Amino acid sequence: MENKQFVLVSRPAGVPSAENFKLLDVEIPQPQDGEVLLRTLYLSVDPYMRARMNDRKSYVDPFVVGGAINGGALAEVIESRSAAFKSGDTVLGYLPWQLYSVAKASALQKIDPSLAPLTTALGVLGMPGLTAYFGLLDIGKPKAGDTVVVSGAAGAVGTIVCQIAKIKGCHVVGIAGSDEKNQYLKEELGVDATVNYKTGDLKQELRKACPDGVDIYFDNVGGQVSDVILTMINHGSRTIICGQIALYNLEQPDQGPRVQPYLLVKSALMQGFIITAYTARFGEGVRQLAQWLQEGKLKYAENIVEGFENTPQAFLGLFTGENLGKQLVKVTEPST
């Protein structure tokens, strides 16, 4: 058995590139008491990881230059020195970009592959699904008839937000960067109207898609799309700041129209939001999402890149809008 690892070799200025990563041969680590040896099955690549490539603290600590990249992952236990797991168990954890790694048993969560397809644990039933669920319901408080606008609508979080908003009886408007994505949102997910932010007149198209203004804006993207929506918010509207992918690669803090006068005139709310605040309620979220999945009310899309060596490319694709739904890397097959 050989082991490989992706490390961060330099911090990007602006858009990250393959040169920021390096593939190394490393030893297979030995588990100590209370630890397990893992074989990585799937790696999750997510937009928030861009912020960790900078050297300033965001809501998670930065990656270390020369150290392994890490993130959400599914893995199989191949050697256990903990009573909590046995060989062959499938686990969810926060793991390095490595073929084999060691983790503390207490930091892992056992996954039952018979309940739902394995990869849903990194998508609709995992962090992105929970982000959509708590962000939209807890902060957005959707009511039937509300107009809900979702930026990054075809992404891992956006696709779930759109569908939960439909379940709640809202008029849902999705914004994405290709006609193919927008067609998926409309035809597969039942979104009422879509806007392609790369083509056409954004302002005019958004006004047409939201004839009654905007009650909830679930923002995964930020930037100029958000500037336009700001001028359309209704009295008492709620803007959920979930991501700002349009800004992650900027070297300087970005300028835009001040939001405060709009929030004042409309008695409107804008709330930043990180899913870890809801850890205590994850069980509730997963149960409801799984039920909707079973009832056929919720669909999910995955974009799976094959091969560990392609992990950086899968990550970089998030910033060029290549993924529809959850972006994953399949490292290897489960042995069972």
Next chain:
Amino acid sequence: MENKQFVLVSRPAGVPSAENFKLLDVEIPQPQDGEVLLRTLYLSVDPYMRARMNDRKSYVDPFVVGGAINGGALAEVIESRSAAFKSGDTVLGYLPWQLYSVAKASALQKIDPSLAPLTTALGVLGMPGLTAYFGLLDIGKPKAGDTVVVSGAAGAVGTIVCQIAKIKGCHVVGIAGSDEKNQYLKEELGVDATVNYKTGDLKQELRKACPDGVDIYFDNVGGQVSDVILTMINHGSRTIICGQIALYNLEQPDQGPRVQPYLLVKSALMQGFIITAYTARFGEGVRQLAQWLQEGKLKYAENIVEGFENTPQAFLGLFTGENLGKQLVKVTEPST
């Protein structure tokens, strides 16, 4: 008896001036059934009235060019055609800038001058006091030890916000535009630290005044002061957008650093707020404010300009930072 009225004769481009107003001789109107004839005692001039001088709808309708300016006022009933009021009663209402006016009885609120000084009904026990009370407590949710920063701290709302935050055990930092105002905030109101936004290094002084960052920002002003505070907010902080006086006189929407990345990283809230949303709870607010007043926990400052003809000057002074506390115009003495 002669009657006089101030009308808006032109809309300001930028900072308003005396030329936007004109004093006219008008007839004394006759009350109809259900109405009363009023003699104006005090007029309230408030920053939000600047927005009404523009021709676009804000949260209140614009003034009409050629029509009377109106706003909060105290008046004495001199003729009543309503069972609800009798001659000599003191009332609070929304009245034109006129010596004598007629109002529907149903739109007026009776004031008992024996309970508290009359002018408190336009200040600490009126709209500004209630704005401070509900904005700080309901949106800001102050906890003992929180750092609360107040812009426009020496104004009608700001002085009350500072004191309620002190009552709640917070570390209170007031921002005002003169050393005299800041001295008042510290020595009379017990504010912990003050910053003069017109002199010195705003960023450095704010950081010194808030060594533990900012938990609550009660924003009456907006603009560059707010840009600095944005970089200092703590995880879970609450920004209450109560006014944006720094922006009211701008002809173009203003640009500033985008707030969304800061709100995201800090899981922070920003909420626009208009006091009329709390109408149903005004009784609760007035009772609590009156109790604090009686207990000596709350002080109030008034800046009273004498003479109806000086009403525009009193209003214009709001934008040059002349007032400490509530700006009022005394039109005439109560007869009783």
